[in-house]
Amino acid sequence: MIANDDDILRQAEAWTRAGRGVALATVVETWGSAPRPVGSHLVIDGEGDFLGSVSGGCVEGAVISEALDVIAGGEPKMLEFGVADDTAWRVGLSCGGRIKVYVERIDA
Amino acid sequence: MKLEHLAILNEERAARRAVVLVTDLETGAQRVVREAQADSDPAAELIEARLRSGKSGPAEIEGRAHFLTVQTPPVKIVVVGAVHISQAFAPMAKLAGFDCVIVDPRTAFASPERFPGVPVFAEWPDEALPRIGLDGYTAFVALTHDPKIDDPALDAALRAGCFYIGALGSKKTHARRVERLTDAGFTEADIARIHAPVGLDIGAVSPAEIGVAILAEIIGVLRRERRRRA
CATH class of the missing domain: 3.40.50.720 (NAD(P)-binding Rossmann-like Domain)
Structure with a gap:
């Protein structure tokens, strides 16, 4: 079954209650053709387990590695991805859109 | 996000009630606004418009960039x-x-x-x-x-x-x-x-x-x- 936002936030709560470090990533802005709408969530734990998506798989890897920093440091981060990004060859959106992703830690 | 806020989001979804998470993107401050209390929130108008559309999105509140995460019950x-x-x-x-x-x-x-x-x-x-x-x-x-x-x-x-x-x-x-x-x-x-x-x-x-x-x-x-x- 494909995870919906309901499953994702429940998983975030369950992981946090189980004592894992957890970060929640949310798509807060999109420009042009973006694969996932504003409000889409990705939840990540300290081991790099994740559920949900913020793009069609294009930038999840980068979001997860940033999320690990957020879990460790506790400060929320705003990430921006797009073709104009100088790392586009690695984590750009092939559809040509741009997205902004807010990553925050869940504090137990 | 505080765990208690996340817990309220999940509770409200389970009870099939709409709720909005208001995040100040500059300070990281957050509050959860239940549908029933939306009209007494300082950002009532913006929140109510979001509840009607059922869509999350950015908003400017008191001159600062915010994000409103809208949770409407699953259809x-x-x-x-x-x-x-x-x-x-x-x-x-x-x-x-x-x-x-x-x-x-x-x-x-x-x-x-x-x-x-x-x-x-x-x-x-x-x-x-x-x-x-x-x-x-x-x-x-x-x-x-x-x-x-x-x-x-x-x-x-x-x-x-x-x-x-x-x-x-x-x-x-x-x-x-x-x-x-x-x-x-x-x-x-x-x-x-x-x-x-x-x-x-x-x-x-x-x-x-x-x-x-x-x-x-x-x-x-x-x-x-x-x-x-x-």
Whole structure:
């Protein structure tokens, strides 16, 4: 079954209650053709387990590695991805859109 | 985000109530606003507009960039009639991310074997619907074209304010249904909320095609009309 936002936030709560470090990533802005709408969530734990998506798989890897920093440091981060990004060859959106992703830690 | 805020979001979703998480993107400060308290929040207007559209999005509050995460309850589809169309419709609805339940008092139709993985209530709508719970996040489809079964269910769906109401039947069948609902005290505006003939007009023939037409119509009302209203 494909995870919906309901499953994702429940998983975030369950992981946090189980004592894992957890970060929640949310798509807060999109420009042009973006694969996932504003409000889409990705939840990540300290081991790099994740559920949900913020793009069609294009930038999840980068979001997860940033999320690990957020879990460790506790400060929320705003990430921006797009073709104009100088790392586009690695984590750009092939559809040509741009997205902004807010990553925050869940504090137990 | 504080765990307690996350817990409220999950609680409200489980109770099928809408809620908005307000995040100050500059300071990281957050608050959770339940639907019932939206009008007393300092950002009431922005929050209420978001609740109407059901969409998350950015907002400027007190000169600072904020993000409003909108959580509306998951959409549920209640189908009265465990018929051939429902057998094709239920798995499609599930795949599209909707919870779907089937109600039909005729036990020969409403068997779990005919609907694997779908909750089936082999009961009259009067018994089953109060337990299932119809609300503004429910789409309701009547497919038996037997007035004994469909009519009481349509009555309940109209009163509950289901966001989509559809009923199978030819123009003639529907005309008779309109007469009965009018006699039961429903206004013209109430009755106009019923999509009949049910489903988008795509010339659907087979039960599965009719299922596609109904599902597409539900999605259209959910995504397009609601957005237009906001």
